[in-house]
Amino acid sequence: MTTTASQEAFLQAFHAEYPAVTAEALGTGRAPDGRSSYELLCDRVTGSTRVLDLGCGDGFLLELLARRAGRELAGVDLSADSLALARRRPALAEAKLEEGRAQELSFADDSFDACVSHMALMLMGEIEHVASEVARVLSPGGVLACVVGGGAVGGEAYERFLALLRAAIEEVPAAQRIPALGDSRARSREGLDDVLGPAGFTAVDWETVPIDLSGPVEQVWSAVSGLYDLGPLDRATVERLRRSFFAEVRDMTTPDGHVPCAFNIHLATARLR
Ligand SMILES: C[S@@+](CC[C@H](N)C(=O)[O-])C[C@H]1O[C@@H](n2cnc3c(N)ncnc32)[C@H](O)[C@@H]1O
Known part of the structure; x- marks a missing residue:
């Protein structure tokens, strides 16, 4: 198995068990202006009619996009189980939802005005193939708009959770560690410029936005524990992590029971020349 194939097999197995985990964890998160990270992305493609969602998961973003009438929507994802949830959304009855890889899109050239x-x-993995496939299916002038993870904000519960998680992962056997996923260039403006420039895109417009996930400790735990790293951990390790997390955030819990929690997203946009 190639490295990319084993990464994709991991993602498929994880989402077979947790098909809607991202939208459940992040759908209620809010930027300082009150929008979710999904809404921020939607608003990057307001003028686009034909829109493809790469790695669409359970269709949460596509459903937001469908609120604008007259759109032709499509989504591709590795996970049959996440797509099954997307297909159940009445707003996506007309959308083309395909199981497949973003590196090998089944859509014809010039099919979309935007990819999100x-x-x-x-x-x-093989992110150059993703870039060239997106360039192929976009019409000239089309937009690629992405949200990628930007890590903890700092001084809040997610930062503490990550420290506990790192320590827990050091203790477990290698079989309980996830493979390195993807290409780190997708997490920086310079890296994305390196990947997207040769495929014909303009320089990337890059904005970092904190997303607030604060709430009661149970709710914050359920958001942070959706990370891929927890998938292969045995139950006892997850339970220990949960207990340590609850203890670790006690001193930062407000009198009304809220735990401050936030993470950064990067909002990256580039246009096909
Ligand atoms: C963290 S989840 C996000 C799901 C959804 N976009 C959301 O935010 O709710 C990442 C999704 O990308 C999909 N994915 C990862 N690599 C992919 C690839 N090469 N081609 C298609 N889908 C992929 C996974 O199967 C998974 O559903």
């Missing part, structure tokens, strides 16, 4: 991708591009 929420928390998925940074998981994709």
Whole structure:
């Protein structure tokens, strides 16, 4: 098995168990202006009619995009189980939802005005193939708009969770560690410029936005514990992690029971020349 194939097999197995985990964890998160990370992305393609979502998961973003009448929507994802949830959304009855790889799109040349991708591009191996496929299916002048993860904001619960998680992962056998996923160039403006420039895109417009996930400790735990790294951990390790997390955030819990939690996203946009 190639490295990319084993990464993709991991993602498929994970999402077979947790098909809607990202939207459940992040759908209620809010930027300082009150929009979710999904809404921020939607608003990057307001003028586009034909829109493809790369790594569409359970269709949460596509459903938001469908609120604008007259759109032709499509989504591609590795996970049959996530797509099954997307297909159940009445708003997506007309959308083309395909199981497949962003590196090998089944759509014809010039099929879309925009490609969007929420928390998925940074998981994709062979990213040059993704860039050339997106360039092929976009019409000239079309937009690629992505949200990629930007890590903890700092001084809040997610930062503490990551420290606990790192320590827990050091203790477990290698079989309980996830493979390195994707291409780190998708997580920086310079890296994305390196990948997208040769495929014919303009320089990337890059914005970093904090997304607030604060709430009662149970809710914050359920958001942070959706990370891929927890998938292969045995139950006892996850339970220990949960207990340590609850103890670790006690001193930052507000009198009304809220735990401050936030993470950064990068919102990247480039146009096909
Ligand atoms: C973190 S989830 C995000 C799902 C959805 N975009 C959301 O934000 O709710 C990443 C998704 O990307 C998909 N994915 C990862 N690599 C992919 C690839 N090479 N081609 C198609 N889908 C991929 C996964 O199967 C998964 O559903």
